Amino acid sequence: MGQQETVATSLADTVREGIGAALAQVDADLARRYPGDPGTRQPVHTVYVPGDVFAADTVRSWGDQALAALDEHAPDANALAAVLGIPDTLAADVHDRVRAKLTREPVEDLRIDFEDGYGPRPDAEEDEAAARAAALVSAAYENGSAAPYMGIRMKCMEAAVRDRGIRTLDIFLTGLMEAGGLPDGLVLTLPKVTYAEQVTAMVRLLEAFEKARGLESGRIGFEIQIETTQSVLGADGRATVARMIEAAEGRATSLHYGTFDYSASCGVSAAHQSLDHPVADHAKAVMQVAAAGTGVRLSDGSTNVLPVGPTERVHDAWRLHHGLVRRSLARAYYQGWDMHPGHLPTRYAAVYAFYREGLEQAAARLVAYVAKAGGAVMDEPATAKALSGYLLRGLDCGAVDTAEVARLTGLTRADLDALAGRPAATV
Numbered sequence: 062m063g064q065q066e067t068v069a070t071s072l073a074d075t076v077r078e079g080i081g082a083a084l085a086q087v088d089a090d091l092a093r094r095y096p097g098d099p100g101t102r103q104p105v106h107t108v109y110v111p112g113d114v115f116a117a118d119t120v121r122s123w124g125d126q127a128l129a130a131l132d133e134h135a136p137d138a139n140a141l142a143a144v145l146g147i148p149d150t151l152a153a154d155v156h157d158r159v160r161a162k163l164t165r166e167p168v169e170d171l172r173i174d175f176e177d178g179y180g181p182r183p184d185a186e187e188d189e190a191a192a193r194a195a196a197l198v199s200a201a202y203e204n205g206s207a208a209p210y211m212g213i214r215m216k217c218m219e220a221a222v223r224d225r226g227i228r229t230l231d232i233f234l235t236g237l238m239e240a241g242g243l244p245d246g247l248v249l250t251l252p253k254v255t256y257a258e259q260v261t262a263m264v265r266l267l268e269a270f271e272k273a274r275g276l277e278s279g280r281i282g283f284e285i286q287i288e289t290t291q292s293v294l295g296a297d298g299r300a301t302v303a304r305m306i307e308a309a310e311g312r313a314t315s316l317h318y319g320t321f322d323y324s325a326s327c328g329v330s331a332a333h334q335s336l337d338h339p340v341a342d343h344a345k346a347v348m349q350v351a352a353a354g355t356g357v358r359l360s361d362g363s364t365n366v367l368p369v370g371p372t373e374r375v376h377d378a379w380r381l382h383h384g385l386v387r388r389s390l391a392r393a394y395y396q397g398w399d400m401h402p403g404h405l406p407t408r409y410a411a412v413y414a415f416y417r418e419g420l421e422q423a424a425a426r427l428v429a430y431v432a433k434a435g436g437a438v439m440d441e442p443a444t445a446k447a448l449s450g451y452l453l454r455g456l457d458c459g460a461v462d463t464a465e466v467a468r469l470t471g472l473t474r475a476d477l478d479a480l481a482g483r484p485a486a487t488v
Contacts, residue, residue, distance in 0.1 A: 124167025195236025288319025320362030363398035416455035
């Protein structure tokens with residue numbers, strides 16, 4: 062018993078070593094292409110504000126308008142729950158958390174738009190707006206009024222607007238540098254991508270800026286908007302999204318689905334353009350598979366049905382938006398676009414209900430997995446990873462609290478990060 066018994070084998074060590082050598086390049090490619098979740102917070106939404114509308118008080122103004130809409134059209138927990146179909150057991154908690162969120166941090170991610178929401182302007186006007194945006198963003202991070210993530214959407218890399226987009230980006234980034242440097246929450250969006258070469262061009266552009274300003278190589282990342290048919294299926298019949306992620310050379314942070322441009326490019330009539338249309342589901346399924354394991358996040362699109370007007374019309378728009386957000390969450394699109402302050406109450410109500418209604422079950426399954434105790438569901442390591450990710454996303458957005466997760470699971474944030482396969486949590 063004191064010595065380990067020798068078992069019989071038939072293969073020489075050289076066989077194993079030869080296979081290892083043959084797969085060394087594959088091992089390296091897997092590690093490079095599929096690094097896993099970056100461990101950073103993913104915002105639950107992105108708010109787009111035209112460059113000439115963005116102001117120092119935009120974030121606070123959106124929160125105040127959202128609170129006013131809530132007070133007018135759903136003044137208490139029961140009223141909000143009745144409109145949205147939130148279970149009675151969750152109504153008070155969800156309502157209180159939504160109000161607190163709108164007071165404390167109404168916008169998680171804000172993009173100052175110099176593309177479709179801004180349109181063509183005289184060069185001097187766009188120059189001034191880009192410089193002004195940089196000054197306001199820098200000041201917001203300095204005085205604590207910024208959203209956690211902020212940046213611009215430039216014009217695309219197509220020939221007609223390419224030079225204008227490059228100049229606007231240069232002015233904005235230069236303005237940030239002159240005001241003290243790039244904020245940690247900086248996010249840039251490249252729209253209407255049709256060819257992977259346009260992504261490569263964005264990489265070269267950012268490399269040149271980093272070199273010019275003495276920044277670390279790779280400091281600046283960007284989002285890719287998937288809103289053209291060519292970004293999903295190329296002229297040669299091959300899927301394109303994965304090629305775009307590869308072309309970004311590690312700088313792609315997320316893929317954003319563009320509801321209306323993509324629907325229109327597929328010939329969908331205006332009345333039926335929606336993020337739950339079959340063409341949208343196909344595009345997002347391709348995005349989801351292409352991004353899986355790469356560390357590139359996904360964002361769904363938006364609805365253009367605004368919650369404005371009489372209460373009955375606001376309630377109809379709220380129910381539509383709430384249902385679409387719930388649908389996206391169930392399909393693992395944990396971020397989306399919001400186009401109006403009135404969308405914020407239903408964004409957060411849907412997100413908070415989603416995480417709170419599954420909290421106890423997810424916690425119990427994770428406890429059983431860690432304890433190897435078994436139970437009604439036999440979870441695999443991959444499912445434990447998903448359960449941990451679910452709890453972490455709930456923590457990040459304020460749907461659940463650290464104390465209650467610790468009480469239900471006995472696990473720390475670091476424990477959850479490890480189970481989810483994430484590096485140590487960062488902002």
